[in-house]
Amino acid sequence: MDRQWSVRDQHRDDVLALLHRGRRLTRGEISQSLHLTRSTVSELLADLLDQGIITVAEQRSPGGRGRPAEVLGIHPGAVRYAGLDFSHTAVTLCLANSAGDVIAAATAEYPSGAGWESRVQLALRSIHELAVDDVHLDVIAGIGIGLPGPNSASWHGFPSETPVEPFHLVKARIREQFASAFDCAVLVDHHIRFAALHEASIAGESERDIVYLRLSTGVGGAVLGAGAALRGTHLLAGEIGHMIVDETPQAEACRCGRRGCLETVASAGAVTRAWQEIVGPQADLEDLAAALEASDPRASELLTGIADAVGRVLGIAALVIDPDEIVVAGEVGALLVNVLPDLRQAVARQCLTGTEVEIRGAVASHQQGALGAIAALRSADHPARRPGRAPSLPAPARGGLRVR
Structure with missing residues (x-):
């Protein structure tokens, strides 16, 4: 009791x-x-x-x-906020004090087929492992959790013989477990929205309209309208990584259940496999980056093809949204900076603004989602209130945080 x-x-x-x-x-x-x-x-x-x-x-x-x-x-080591970014293969954690300064951080990996139950338990253990020496969790006020989307895993993992549990129920269970473990408010949203908000804030562009695309273990997007992360009726706004770019019979299966999504062509895994088919099974993205640096025509040709697919998707998004700029992030996004003129041309072919829309690479940081979650917590924070009164951080509406 x-x-x-x-x-x-x-x-x-x-x-x-x-x-x-x-x-x-x-x-x-x-x-x-x-x-x-x-x-x-x-x-x-x-x-x-x-x-x-x-x-x-x-x-x-x-x-x-x-x-x-x-x-x-x-005390500068007193944790006020925790930001978590769950990708398809790892969770990145950042603990911050009242000033928003990160005082402890870690990344914990899990198998891509791990279910949410094991992912959550790993994250909970990792938070406690960070609380050593002067870092403590006695006054934690809020936890912000970024999730990769509805097709990352089921509660017990993939593959499963039973139907995948509806994602809104999975999110509710995740929120409940963290709230129970730390007795604090928990905000849950898409991790790419958090990353986009952080990118916009550090670049001083919090009021601009931005299309943000991260090409990493998955391909996720976010849309910022005048500084607000748009979420959509089904919380799927910005999911341009699941626009179909390959409609051939040979199109790869995507984790969303369809075939030929941008994620099957431009994720880190997809690009790595494509490069391995060219140079051998031991190659990775670092080898590809080195080949680009050495002006290897095979690397340039591969990235130009990927830029064409990514540019078509971004161009359609730009046609619909008319953003101030497009930001490309993630490991593959960093590679695409090497073929930025090709990417710009592919975007220009799809949108009315042509080459006028600004396209740039993001500030490189694997902690962006976690840091964006902390920024959202700080913006929502107000003097602590307790039982019988409103919670210290507002509970997110409709399964996630409306971040401004």
């Missing part, structure tokens, strides 16, 4: 909420701000100091006689 919530617990949360806004205050200032007695505040702060949740940031001179006043703030 859960412990009963007490007045002291509420006062403790009020103190933390005040300090989590990035402020550094003396005991007297905290007492005055919260209209609490100094003795009550002193007892609370003594416990928080002992637990390592807050720290003495500086000593403030009284300006006359008397002892210097201790200025208190949140």
